[in-house]
Amino acid sequence: MDILVLIGRILFALLFLGSAFNHLSQSRAMAGYVESKGLPSGENLVRGSGILMLLGALSVAFGIWADLGALLLVVFLVPTAFLMHAFWKESDPGTRQNEMTQFLKDISLAGAALALLGLFAIAGHKVGLTFTGPLFG
Structure with a gap:
């Protein structure tokens, strides 16, 4: 079973x-989309989210x-769902559906x-094929 957990x-x-x-290599290009959602410092947010995803993954x-x-x-996914994919704010049906799909994916x-x-946290060191045990426990 350890190999299945590793593959997963x-x-x-x-x-x-x-x-x-993409976030780290195209942060300037992606910043405009972030700012179009009403968030400040788009390029910094894109880079920060890229680092969160990289470290987490x-x-x-x-x-x-x-x-x-x-x-x-x-920590990356939940705010992203609500801030970037607020489908309930969209009036165009196509855009609304696309944002709802992205929101549900993130959630x-x-x-x-x-x-x-x-x-x-529960299995701790019993989860095989890891370099360390859990930090929290």
């Missing part, structure tokens, strides 16, 4: 690694304080990250 962790982390790369994938990594992903991924956080 890696697959889960891949989405965040790709997004982190690497932590989960490699099993280095994976509980902390999962928590970092939750669902946050749920998965919370489940991983719980798994690592």
Whole structure:
């Protein structure tokens, strides 16, 4: 079963690694979208979220304080869902549907990250194929 947990962790982390790369390499281009949502300092927010995703994803994938990594992903996902994908503010049906899909994706991924956080906190060192045990416990 340890290999299944490892494969699941890696697959889960891949989405965040790709997004982190985009956030860090295209922060200036992505800043306009952030600012269009009414948030200040778009480029700094994009870089900060890229770092959160990168650290969280690497932590989960490699099993280095994976509980902390999962928590970092939750810290990224929940505010992002509400601030960047506020579908209830959209009047255009197509835009509303797209934002609702993105909102639900972020909330669902946050749920998965919370489940991983719980798994690592409960199972501790029994979760195999990790470099460290949980930070929280």
